[in-house]
Amino acid sequence: MNLPPTVTPRAFARLADINAGGDGQPLRVAVLGGGCSGFQYDIRLDAPAPDDLVIEGQGQRVVVDPVSLPFLSGATIDWSDELIGARFVIDNPNASASCGCGTSFSI
Numbered sequence: 001m002n003l004p005p006t007v008t009p010r011a012f013a014r015l016a017d018i019n020a021g022g023d024g025q026p027l028r029v030a031v032l033g034g035g036c037s038g039f040q041y042d043i044r045l046d047a048p049a050p051d052d053l054v055i056e057g058q059g060q061r062v063v064v065d066p067v068s069l070p071f072l073s074g075a076t077i078d079w080s081d082e083l084i085g086a087r088f089v090i091d092n093p094n095a096s097a098s099c100g101c102g103t104s105f106s107i
Contacts, residue, residue, distance in 0.1 A: 002073040004053060005029070005064060011088060012058040014079040018045070019060065026054070026061035029090070031071040039071065043088050 015027050028046035031039050048054060052063040064072055075092040 002070050004055065004069075005062075005072045005075040005077055005090075007055050007057055007062050008076060008078040009058065011062075011077050011079045012060045014088070015060040015062070016058055024060075026063045027077075027088070028052075028063050028065075029068070029072065029077055029088075030065055031068040041090055 011027075019025065025045040026048050028042070028044055028048075030042040032042050034040050046063070048061065048063045049065065051066050053066070053069055055062045055064070062077060071094060072090070072092065073094060075090050075094070078089050078091065080087055080089045
């Protein structure tokens, strides 16, 4: 059974900051083949497609396409602001290994 990913309040708040004064595009979280571990995350602002899963919070939307959804089952999408950099991060229980950059993983 595929559980939808969850989005933290901190990630929604950062997305609201990004979209302030803009057109309010959703954050797309997708999984693509490639990267140093086999799969990689693609995180960007993008218009929703009709078959996307839409997760809403704090007036913001995060969208996931149906092909990526099984790879993100039960994952948590968060915002990290640390000394080494600020970025959206994904805690994915399906990943058996990931690279140091946090954008590539294997299952």
